[in-house]
Amino acid sequence: MANKITLNMITQRSIEEGVAMEKGKTTPEYFEACSIIEMHDEDIKALGLVPNQVVRVTSECGSVVVKVVKGRQTLYPGLAFIPQGVWANQIVPPRTQATGEPQYSGFPVTVEPAARGERRKSALELVQGAVGMWRGEE
Numbered sequence: 001m002a003n004k005i006t007l008n009m010i011t012q013r014s015i016e017e018g019v020a021m022e023k024g025k026t027t028p029e030y031f032e033a034c035s036i037i038e039m040h041d042e043d044i045k046a047l048g049l050v051p052n053q054v055v056r057v058t059s060e061c062g063s064v065v066v067k068v069v070k071g072r073q074t075l076y077p078g079l080a081f082i083p084q085g086v087w088a089n090q091i092v093p094p095r096t097q098a099t100g101e102p103q104y105s106g107f108p109v110t111v112e113p114a115a116r117g118e119r120r121k122s123a124l125e126l127v128q129g130a131v132g133m134w135r136g137e138e
Contacts, residue, residue, distance in 0.1 A: 003113075005047055007079060010080070019033070021085075025123050037068055037080055038075060040080075048113075053113065054119065055067075056118065062090045064090035066082065066120060085123075088104075090126060093107050
């Protein structure tokens with residue numbers, strides 16, 4: 001059992017994210033649809049995780065705490081998915097390769113169990129925190 005694992009991250013729209021977005025980005029439905037990481041069973045097992053456990057996902061430009069779920073789509077060992085949205089944006093590299101779009105897919109991340117007491121933050125906490133406006137409890 002490893003303490004952390006490096007995976008290849010992809011982000012894209014998901015059906016669950018799209019449906020929840022129609023209700024609003026501050027709703028419980030959007031939170032549950034987007035503050036997750038889908039991983040292959042082998043990678044979940046390698047980390048000694050259980051479904052719905054919170055993990056810290058870290059890339060070269062940031063980190064975010066999300067809930068691990070078994071892949072709902074075809075994922076291969078070594079590949080992970082976070083739906084596009086506020087949580088994925090915390091780790092998406094700003095590189096555009098001259099396309100005008102950030103590198104939403106194909107970048108390495110480290111996944112590890114979240115520290116004791118860490119929790120998933122709301123979309124509002126993440127957005128306001130990114131611009132130095134969050135005044136709530138940490």
